[in-house]
Amino acid sequence: MTGASNKVVLITGASSGIGEATARTLAAAGHRVVLGARRTDRIAAIAEQIRADGGSAEHHALDVTSLEEMRSFAGQAHELHGRIDVLVNNAGVMPLSRLDALAVQDWDRMIDVNIRGVLHGIAAVLPMMRARGQGHIVNLASVSGHRVDPTAAVYSATKFAVRAISEGLRQESRDIRVTVISPGLTRSELTDGIGDNDIRAAVRESMAAAIPAAAIEYAITQPPEVDVNEIVVRPTAQG
Incomplete structure (x- = not known):
């Protein structure tokens, strides 16, 4: 693997929040x-x-729900740099609501972005990384992938799925490193989809997106023989 510096890092959902902070940090x-x-x-x-x-x-236009766009995104980066060292699967949506609200379109959107988007990212870069015999895939889950709260059942399900997919990929890999980052309450545009005013107020008091970004930097700069499998980072005030 390349050294701790000068990695080629692809970041999805990079227009705001954790994705933007990760791009700037790295x-x-x-x-x-x-x-x-x-x-x-x-x-x-x-x-x-x-x-x-x-x-x-x-930068490149990217809708992670499109496998074709994801492959084009990875292909252009590979053509320009000759390799892909790291993919950060960060794109996600979080329109929270109670199940009895029957927000089916929101459910479908979370499944498409939070699960299919991650799988599309893996599908786009894994063949290149396998051919090279090295690489690192970082998937953004959430503390909601470790617990389920009211209004977050479907969102939590998608993040449990991210953790399951990541663990399966890790067990199948000896040359590809796999890391799950599970942030707690983070100031991000994701919270624009939260209808509960109390929850939105709590998020505004939460940690900066630079904190999960620093966790990502830590994971990708470890020695090649070290695979940081999961990092959970949350505000100390979060229950």
Whole structure:
């Protein structure tokens, strides 16, 4: 594997929140980041700021629910840099509601982005990493992937699934490192989908997105023989 610096890192959902913070953190540490998101104007601005600060960043339009777009995203990065060291599967949605609200469209959206999006990311980079004999896939889960709370049943189900997929990939791999990052309450645009005012207020008092980003940096900069399998990080005030 490459050294602790100068990795080529693909980041999905990089237009805000943990994805944006991860791009900025890793670029500042000397890694070459490739940002993917649907809001191309936003990721273009972030990439431009990173380059202005002396970092390396490219950006591409990406909807993770499309396998074709995910493969194109990975393929362009591989063509430009000659390799992909790390994929950070960060894109996610969190429109919380009670099950009896029957928000079926929200359920489907969470399944498409939070589960299929992760699988599409794996499908896009795994053949390249296998061919090279090395690589690192970082999947963003949540503390909601360890517990279930009212209004979060479907969201929690998707994050339990991310942990299950990650563990299966880890057990199948000897040359690919697999890490799950499970953040607690984090200030992010994800919370825009929360209808409960008390929950939204609590999130506003939560940890900055730079904290999970630092956990990702820690995981990917360990020696090649070390696989950091899971990191749970949450505000001390969170129950």
